[in-house]
Amino acid sequence: MNLVCSEWLACSREEVVDALSRFTFPGQNPLKPVQPDQQSFVAPFSWFPGIELNGMPVEYLGAIISFSFDGGLHVRNVSRPTHIFHKGQVDRQAKQVGRAWYVVTHGTGNNIYFAMDVVNQETGAGIFTSVDRMMRKYLEAMHILNWIKGLDC
Amino acid sequence: MSVKLDQIGTGFLLLIIILGCGFPFINDNSQDSRRSVVITIDLNQRQEFFDQLSKFAEANGFTILIETLSSSNEEFQIDMTREDIIIAGATGELDKYYIGFYDVLNQPPAPDLVFDDLVNQLERYVTEVPGTTFLIRK
Numbered sequence A: 001m002n003l004v005c006s007e008w009l010a011c012s013r014e015e016v017v018d019a020l021s022r023f024t025f026p027g028q029n030p031l032k033p034v035q036p037d038q039q040s041f042v043a044p045f046s047w048f049p050g051i052e053l054n055g056m057p058v059e060y061l062g063a064i065i066s067f068s069f070d071g072g073l074h075v076r077n078v079s080r081p082t083h084i085f086h087k088g089q090v091d092r093q094a095k096q097v098g099r100a101w102y103v104v105t106h107g108t109g110n111n112i113y114f115a116m117d118v119v120n121q122e123t124g125a126g127i128f129t130s131v132d133r134m135m136r137k138y139l140e141a142m143h144i145l146n147w148i149k150g151l152d153c
Numbered sequence B: 001m002s003v004k005l006d007q008i009g010t011g012f013l014l015l016i017i018i019l020g021c022g023f024p025f026i027n028d029n030s031q032d033s034r035r036s037v038v039i040t041i042d043l044n045q046r047q048e049f050f051d052q053l054s055k056f057a058e059a060n061g062f063t064i065l066i067e068t069l070s071s072s073n074e075e076f077q078i079d080m081t082r083e084d085i086i087i088a089g090a091t092g093e094l095d096k097y098y099i100g101f102y103d104v105l106n107q108p109p110a111p112d113l114v115f116d117d118l119v120n121q122l123e124r125y126v127t128e129v130p131g132t133t134f135l136i137r138k
Helices: A013-022 A058-062 A126-149 B002-021 B043-059 B112-126
Strands: A002-005 A038-041 A063-069 A074-079 A088-097 A100-109 B035-040 B063-069 B072-081 B085-091 B096-103 B133-136
Touching (some): A002 A013, A002 A126, A013 A126, A038 A058, A038 B096, A058 A063, A063 B096, B043 B072, B043 B112, B096 B112, B112 B133
Antiparallel strands (some): A074 A088, B035 B096, B035 B133, B072 B085, B085 B096
């Protein structure tokens, strides 16, 4: 369980839902929050758009579907059957403890993210700890930005 | 005051790093669904629901695969493919299926009318199963 928003920041549920949609999987561009039922293509296959292998676009070897539920507090990444390491799944859930927010990441099945060295463990994968760290920095940066906007200069 | 300026500077720096070049392997390679639906079923009618999905797939020329998720034998994912369109999704909560409709990469996008027709047909098929609700999100 990784801290993504400290007590002193007191992030709102909406802020956390928004941030989780921007930090759903490793390598996601935070400027592009996950849309409902978005299909993503993980590295290294994402680096070869337009190339086909036996008539199938190479990107499908790393195809993952991402969607959120529980009001956006739970995001699920599921490999498609074309994924080279199908089947595997990564669930990320935001949980509030007091005024602080944490994210729990749980992977099952095969390793569907190539840098994810450990599966079947609660937050065992270092790569998701990095994603959570980025999510925390993002939330802190947003709070600082909002604080600056609120200054009466 | 200097502490506040430091905080502001750090904030801006973080923002630039995060939004700009913080991710060494940013993956912009994603595909939004053309249509998105949420189907809620009566868990006692799960097999009937799967039968209807198979009928829909057969009627529209899709190859269908229904299998359990790696996390649970009670949760499933659905994958339907044909030359121009993919329909894929999985359960979130036990009784809810989140399903997206996609163009096949490297193929010309199918017209909206085709997607609308598929969504309507899917609704007709699955709502024949008692206790099923069909929500079009997109």
